[in-house]
Amino acid sequence: MLDLSALTPVDLHYQVGKLLSDYVECIDDDRLEEWPDLFVEDCLYQVIARENADRGLPTSAMYCDSRGMLRDRVVALRHANIYAKHYYRHVLSNVNVKGVQDGEVLVQSNYVVLQTLVEGDTKVFNAGKYLDRIVATPDGLRFKRKVVVFDTYRIPNLLVTPL
């Protein structure tokens, strides 16, 4: 298992960048079944509008406090929910590894999600930031906590695929 405190800042940045890239790829390449595996069992995944986060209010678009709930989101999206077929393309930037605290790596980054519907044109669907807490596990780095604060608080039609 990775010893976080033994890593140089450059190595740590590389490892974090790899996890973030894997995260984005499994969503954008529609391997959503693998997406929950990037979290620890006892995780938090929260998608919250900036207007609520700034006011300290809890209302979230998604609030999942276990890996099971993440799996349920994927199963619901595959088998229950009705929505238009679409693709996401994440553009990730400004990955800022802020440090290690109590065995958790604190990371903030920016994202833009472009959405392409079957009509074929691509639009900016959502932009915001990731506030991540990442831990080392025998399987590699995993998200302990991922809070997605989205600036684009008006959601076009619906949000089904995780951000």
Added chain:
Amino acid sequence: MNAIREPALGHLRWPTAGGSRVPYGVFTDPAIYELEQQRLFRGDAWSFVALEAEIPASGDYKSTFVGDSPVVVSRAEDGSIHAYVNRCAHRGAAICRELRGNVQNHTCVYHQWAYDLKGNLIGVPFRRGLNGQGGMPADFDMKKHGLQKLRVESYGGLVFATFSESVEPLPDYLGPMPCKAIDRIMNRPITVLGDQRQYVAGNWKLYAENTRDPYHASLLHLFHCTFGLYRSSQKGVSVMDAKRRHSMLTAMRGTDEGMVDGYQDTRTYNTDFTLADPSVLAGRPEFDDGVTLVILAVFPNLVVQQIANTLAVRQIIPRGVDKFELVWTQFGYVDDDAQMQAIRNKQGNLIGPAGLISMEDGEAVEIVHRSIIRDQDQTSYIAMGGEQAKDAEHLVTEGSIIGFWEYYREAMGWAA
């Protein structure tokens, strides 16, 4: 935009006298949209604009809309609530440029005309000019240049506003059924938990239909049905006010066990879809009557909901003939304990634009809107439950939708 013109309603044909056949043109014709703004949103109707709990203190304000007119709702020093058009009386700039906040007075950034919390003009820079030059005319009267005010009333902590001088007082407008439903949910002080905003590419009336439609809810929303949050086989009602403009549907969870045979032919129930973590469904009984789902649709722009332990108001803001915004304001009670707060937070996954049981409604509106842009005289067919605007003691009906359309025709001045 052209100046407001009187559209000819006659060019669209309603093939029957009632509301069971709706010409698609009412959803797509810009002239109809203009007329709705005049006769419904600026006509004899009360529009929902805020929860009192959103503006608890003196100086608190919220910017919102009545129809597509921008409006500010504000609380004055004496605790009274006011609403005025968000447009400076000088040259028309927006006086309020944030979603919400707290101010002593509203000062327009353009030339700094200042208004008090009730919308009265209280200050004009250079009013008497500078060094004897310039300034406003001698007969300039501040009292005549306030913001355009709306009538405001609240009921059960829900604030409504209207441009109309003639619409009846709010409790009469709502009527006994909606008042009772509001009393039930707004039974003690609430606390706002946050907002969600959903932008739907369809006509606002498609959503008015959707929220008066108990028939679709178990068929479209598979998540709903699978876990028994709502099934058409449950005990429930579909009822309207005397004028059939407002409607409510209710359901009681756990009243149809062993009765789900009716679903055998649908995609809805035959599924082996289970949850890895069912905690999202864990809740607490909150109301003595056993009702676990309430969708109260108040004409023209409000939905009050209780779905399991989620409580919310949804404000419908038309943004043109083919777009509307849906603002979900979720709330709980001030006296909620920590467990109840956690329940509401987690059940929040069920509702809003990412809601496991509600995301499909936006989709339903969009797939209708996209398909009806041509053939304006062709109509929908609304007949489930007997093709009549009737209340029902069951959920297999479209009666409230028909009632909505009959009232709509009347309010628009669209005779049979």
